[in-house]
Amino acid sequence: MAMAIKRASEWHKLPVTFSELCIDTTLRCGQSFRWRKVNDAWTCTLHGRILSLKQDPEHLHYKVTWPETPLATLVPPPSNGAGLQGQDDTEELLRRYFSLSLDLGALYKQWSGADANFRKRAPEFAGVRILSQDAWEALVCFICSSNNNISRISQMVHKLCKHYGPVIGHVGDEALHDFPTPDSLTGKQVESRLRELGFGYRAKYIAETARVVAQEKPPLWLESLRNPEHQGLQSRSGPESLKSTYKEAHEALLSLTGVGPKVADCVCLMGLGWGESVPVDTHVWQIAQRDYKFGKTKSKTFNKAMYDAVGDHFRGIWGQYAGWAHSVLFAADLREFSDRKVKKEDVQRLVETQTSVIEDEAATRRRKRSATLKTVTTEVKVDDTKDGVLLEVDRVFKRRRTRQRP
DNA sequence: CCGCCACCTGCGCC
DNA sequence: AGGCGCAGGTGGC
Numbered sequence: 001m002a003m004a005i006k007r008a009s010e011w012h013k014l015p016v017t018f019s020e021l022c023i024d025t026t027l028r029c030g031q032s033f034r035w036r037k038v039n040d041a042w043t044c045t046l047h048g049r050i051l052s053l054k055q056d057p058e059h060l061h062y063k064v065t066w067p068e069t070p071l072a073t074l075v076p077p078p079s080n081g082a083g084l085q086g087q088d089d090t091e092e093l094l095r096r097y098f099s100l101s102l103d104l105g106a107l108y109k110q111w112s113g114a115d116a117n118f119r120k121r122a123p124e125f126a127g128v129r130i131l132s133q134d135a136w137e138a139l140v141c142f143i144c145s146s147n148n149n150i151s152r153i154s155q156m157v158h159k160l161c162k163h164y165g166p167v168i169g170h171v172g173d174e175a176l177h178d179f180p181t182p183d184s185l186t187g188k189q190v191e192s193r194l195r196e197l198g199f200g201y202r203a204k205y206i207a208e209t210a211r212v213v214a215q216e217k218p219p220l221w222l223e224s225l226r227n228p229e230h231q232g233l234q235s236r237s238g239p240e241s242l243k244s245t246y247k248e249a250h251e252a253l254l255s256l257t258g259v260g261p262k263v264a265d266c267v268c269l270m271g272l273g274w275g276e277s278v279p280v281d282t283h284v285w286q287i288a289q290r291d292y293k294f295g296k297t298k299s300k301t302f303n304k305a306m307y308d309a310v311g312d313h314f315r316g317i318w319g320q321y322a323g324w325a326h327s328v329l330f331a332a333d334l335r336e337f338s339d340r341k342v343k344k345e346d347v348q349r350l351v352e353t354q355t356s357v358i359e360d361e362a363a364t365r366r367r368k369r370s371a372t373l374k375t376v377t378t379e380v381k382v383d384d385t386k387d388g389v390l391l392e393v394d395r396v397f398k399r400r401r402t403r404q405r406p
Numbered sequence: 407c408c409g410c411c412a413c414c415t416g417c418g419c420c
Numbered sequence: 421a422g423g424c425g426c427a428g429g430t431g432g433c
Contacts, residue, residue: 205430
């Protein structure tokens with residue numbers, strides 16, 4: 001069996017157009033925190049193997065590297081049972097991971113038809129898909145994401161794999177690890193060790209959640225929360241009574257420490273196949289206020305009712321795959337991709353002025369952020385005379401905390 | 407229920 | 421150059 005597995009890795013290709021999948025955007029937009037660009041190829045461990053991806057306008061190119069020693073004993077086979085049987089199931093895995101049976105072009109058309117704002121933003125951000133990630137991995141990664149930035153989240157997830165995940169192989173002299181199982185994170189020392197590794201208060205959430213998932217919840221509890229409809233994955237696991245709806249899955253996840261509505265929705269969307277789930281974070285809340293006229297209610301702070309209202313609103317205009325549409329706008333709003341927006345506005349602005357657009361843009365962003373985040377409770381108007389922009393801010397997403405003096 | 411705050415840490419900015 | 425403020429939130433009053 002091991003002999004069949006071990007062979008020289010080579011590149012394969014899958015016909016996929018750029019508008020159906022753009023890995024460069026999809027893998028960098030904060031869904032998964034493990035993909036790294038190595039020698040011009042996106043690389044990550046997935047289902048017990050190392051996967052490298054490249055793309056041209058017509059194809060997705062992939063290369064598989066299997067473990068030097070069989071890992072059947074270390075890594076549980078995928079829940080669909082298609083594990084290491086000797087034949088390469090990587091193409092099927094990729095189709096599943098990227099949900100390639102879904103017609104993304106048709107969805108973009110639907111969302112554009114229903115929403116002028118989407119129509120405006122989407123052209124620069126084609127091919128953004130929701131990754132079908134492992135539910136447990138998504139759960140832990142998004143627990144790490146609370147009050148945190150993408151750079152540090154990535155570092156933390158990397159450390160988690162490095163210290164608790166099985167080695168799958170090597171790239172150069174660096175070992176690549178798979179994501180650790182719940183069992184491997186249940187030890188007595190886990191919390192203190194994670195704190196040493198820089199996880200901060202999330203160390204407790206992770207250790208506690210691992211213990212509950214591995215020992216207190218019934219076996220396959222997470223899997224039972226999966227959307228049975230998603231990409232035709234007719235449930236082969238569990239009786240009818242264990243199936244859940246999106247709302248039930250969301251509620252169930254809230255029982256875990258460190259999991260609030262936002263993290264629960266991330267797990268629903270990216271780990272459990274619930275396409276209608278819309279994670280509302282500070283970014284999405286700002287998008288809702290800026291582009292969808294949110295922020296006109298009595299309540300002063302962002303509460304659960306408003307959280308649900310934002311999600312319901314987007315589900316209303318975008319429909320069954322609202323979470324997918326949301327991630328397109330989320331990507332369009334990310335700092336990391338701001339160059340694409342500058343380019344576009346460059347053209348517009350050059351017609352009007354000859355000033356430095358990039359610097360202008362950066363300054364505007366700073367002022368906007370500053371106005372949005374630092375304003376406290378009262379209505380504020382910021383008159384930006386230089387750009388002739390009038391910003392109205394009804395409320396804040398989060399009250400600025402005043403640091404205690406020692 | 408609603409509305410505070412504290413919570414770890416690292417990086418960017420002034 | 422040394423702090424301050426913030427980052428895809430959540431738990432506990």
